[in-house]
Amino acid sequence: MKALLLIAHGSRRKQSNDExxxxxxxxxxxxxxxxxxxxxxxxxxxxxxxxxxxxxxxxDGATSIVVLPYFLNSGRxxxxxxxxxxxxxxxxxxxxxIKIAPHLGASNLMMELLITTANATQ
Amino acid sequence: MKALLLIAHGSRRKQSNDExxxxxxxxxxxxxxxxxxxxxxxxxxxxxxxxxxxxxxxxDGATSIVVLPYFLNSGRxxxxxxxxxxxxxxxxxxxxxIKIAPHLGASNLMMELLITTANATQ
Numbered sequence: 001m002k003a004l005l006l007i008a009h010g011s012r013r014k015q016s017n018d019e020x021x022x023x024x025x026x027x028x029x030x031x032x033x034x035x036x037x038x039x040x041x042x043x044x045x046x047x048x049x050x051x052x053x054x055x056x057x058x059x060d061g062a063t064s065i066v067v068l069p070y071f072l073n074s075g076r077x078x079x080x081x082x083x084x085x086x087x088x089x090x091x092x093x094x095x096x097x098i099k100i101a102p103h104l105g106a107s108n109l110m111m112e113l114l115i116t117t118a119n120a121t122q
Numbered sequence: 123m124k125a126l127l128l129i130a131h132g133s134r135r136k137q138s139n140d141e142x143x144x145x146x147x148x149x150x151x152x153x154x155x156x157x158x159x160x161x162x163x164x165x166x167x168x169x170x171x172x173x174x175x176x177x178x179x180x181x182d183g184a185t186s187i188v189v190l191p192y193f194l195n196s197g198r199x200x201x202x203x204x205x206x207x208x209x210x211x212x213x214x215x216x217x218x219x220i221k222i223a224p225h226l227g228a229s230n231l232m233m234e235l236l237i238t239t240a241n242a243t244q
Contacts (some may be wrong), residue, residue: 004240008194016195019227023236031237066240072130072192072226073138101243104194105141109235114145115153116231118126118188121223 003037003062005053007082008070010042017046020070037062043077043085050085054098064097072105125159125184127175129204130192132164139168142192159184165199165207172207176220186219194227 004027008020024040032038037060041053048056050067057065067086071078083100090098104110126149130142146162154160159182163175170178172189179187189208193200205222212220226232 006236011195011197013197016197019195023227023232026233027236030233034237034241066243068236068240068243070194070236072194073133073141075133075135075138099243101239104235104239105145107235107239107242109231109238110145111148111152113226113229113231113235114128114149114190114192115156117223117226117229118190119156120229121188121190121221 001036001061001063002034003039003057003060003065004031004035005050005057005065005067006038006040006070007050007053007067008040008042008046009077010045012045017042023070035066043081050082051089054086054089054093058093058096062096064099066099066101068101069103071103074103074105078103123158123183123185124156125161125179125182125187126153126157127172127179127187127189128160128162128192129172129175129189130162130164130168131199132167134167139164145192157188165203172204173211176208176211176215180215180218184218186221188221188223190223191225193225196225196227200225 006024021040028038037057041048041050069078128146143162150160159179161175163170163172191200
């Protein structure tokens with residue numbers, strides 16, 4: 001079973017963290033055929049943290065996990081912190097295929113998202 | 123003339139700020155018919171700051187400006203800081219229509235962007 005683990009930075013503001021969990025719930029409604037397991041997690045400041053998120057995916061029966069950073073830029077969190085945490089977790093699950101997706105700003109669809117959002121304002 | 127002012131948080135890491143400027147340049151290539159003026163700006167930590175970005179748009183001939191927050195969540199920066207700065211700037215330009223777009227996480231296209239990014243990883 002494929003799992004998708006959406007990872008946001010985490011905020012001291014509960015509402016920001018709740019938005020990420022709600023987004024993961026919306027993803028469940030939209031792509032449950034591609035990803036039977038979907039959870040939200042956080043780099044810091046909020047539960048669940050990345051290792052707990054990976055464990056939860058495995059406990060739910062995941063055989064492969066895509067860790068999807070909910071970040072716009074290739075900052076230190078995306079380049080170092082998330083890969084380091086994921087790589088430290090991997091040896092605990094030698095039979096699970098764990099990959100990290102690019103940050104969102106790298107996608108060509110970001111352009112479309114920006115223009116659509118700007119146009120909706122006028 | 124319509125202007126689009128893309129506003130990111132700003133980082134101490136130059137590369138992250140450069141990514142935002144490059145993204146604004148890519149937007150110029152893709153939507154110059156809709157927005158004849160496009161600039162990148164930052165909430166803090168990098169140049170140009172929001173008031174300077176608005177001034178630059180006006181100096182370039184803008185009659186309307188869409189301030190587009192390059193943020194994923196509705197945190198304090200999106201809810202308070204950016205609107206406060208924009209509202210403080212508005213009285214200097216009484217004849218310019220300045221609006222703030224929603225943050226990117228509010229868009230339905232975000233779902234598509236997430237799924238496409240995740241699938242490209244496998």
